[in-house]
Amino acid sequence: MSRIEALDTVSGQLAALAAGSVVAITLAERSLERAAAHAALNALITTTADAGLATAARLPASGGPLAGVPFAHKDLFCTRGVRTTCGSRMLADFIAPYDATVAERLNAAGAVCIGKANMDEFAMGSSNENSFFGPVRNPWDRQRVPGGSSGGSAALVAAGVVPFATGSDTGGSVRQPAALCGVVGFKPTYGRVSRYGMVAYASSLDQAGVLAHTAEDCARVLAAIAGADPRDATCSTRPVDDYVGVLGSGVRGLRIGVVAEYFGAGVDPAVAQTVRGALQVLEREGAVLVDVRLPSLPLSIPAYYVLAPAEASSNLARYDGVRFGHRCDAPTDLADLYGRSRAEGFGTEVKRRILAGTYVLSAGYYDAYYRRAQRVRRLIANDYLRAFTEVDLLAGPTAPGVAFALGEKTADPLAMYAADVNTVAVNLAGLPAISVPAGFVAGLPVGLQLVGPAFGEARLLAAAHALQLASDWHLQAPGAAA
């Protein structure tokens, strides 16, 4: 293992830019050179070298809080004039005519986009093997998956290509790849960051997030993208906390609930032990560890696999071969145009979820499945509410195991679904959560997930920052040979 350099982080780059030891264009060139050197990871679908270099060249010295910092967007954030594929054949040639709010705000903050990151098609997947553009490889071991669905974003940060990347998290899609790639993944409270221009998968669960090496970097990026947006009616109007300002508040006296169910069946004992080791670091820093139960947690997977496919089948109805996206050749009639355009444009996992969603929403089944799942969702959210009357944060492993081999789980989609239980529940409850590097098992990274109460972003980031000040797992980098 080698170690990351100061210039691999947002904070390190900003300090160097402020000191005048580098200029923005040098950082953009560095990222593009590294992107080329790591092309075998297949982490970028589109590289925006010319636009990135041009942006970096014309940035004023005081161009915003992230001025001159290169990054990549998960390829579901619409970027005006640059194609947004969602990892799908359906949108392989789609060039959005507008910017997502997240893109607009990062542009305004002076960050420099160098490309669009590979992802599971329409954000459906936990291994990044569902992309039309091919799987992404894990920088720690190229025969293994990076996690998903923001697998390209996680791999790019882990490989040192960019100091941060955007992601989206519907059931763990920021946190799980962050854990498997040894970086930090932050999912804010539902409604903290605008979803405008972020291609929809399951609208009541989707939330934009950030991947970076440190909680401090996540705080800086979150500060730039969080806050009300009149173009997203589900975006909260609550004032945005000073995430960077409170980073140093530490964990003394903080009550952290260690959730028994997070360490349940299916969690690799070595991963569990590693995560408990990281929690002991927080305890040494003054946190109080408390045993907590979330009895409804195991219901998260069945509830999620009713609600998310239902919302997906509705959201993805817009891809019809008429207004934008893939259209089949020589349709014989309108039904043929719809049916073949969609069958050709969508991959297997997307079809699986559309069919499941169509089933649970179809006449006669709505109450038995969809309505019931929404009630179970309330049960799960109530578990979290109750837990947060006793503790300040909740903790457990982000994922049950380390990165698995490419192809190892593709034959059994249900096994892949089941592995997301710890992350999915958080989306059902709409809460903020972070995955922080917590150590290694057999040379592969392990993530600690911390979950906060709604709009508890500042507390979460401060706790993760305290862990990173007292540990160096996040400073380890994949070896050059990987």
Add this chain to the structure above:
Amino acid sequence: MALDSATLVHLARLARLSLGESERGLLGTDLDRTLAMIDQLQQIDVNGLEPLAQPQASDTENRGDSVTEDDHSAQFLGLSPAAEGGYFLVPKVIE
């Protein structure tokens, strides 16, 4: 529960997915297993629980009911695989 082939054909039609027989078989098997998994929810007592549709419904507001966008129709038509004279083109619908 095992989905019969007629149900699968009906679902695929509702979802506007033209699936070949082998793909339908594969997806049908996966759907069967998914439905068996989500059937766990039938055992749960949900009496008295309000359905939760959206997790953070407070502190949001709707924008005013006023036009904020210019006419982008030409730009949007330009995204279409087939458009002409200000219209999206589809195969003939009415004989």
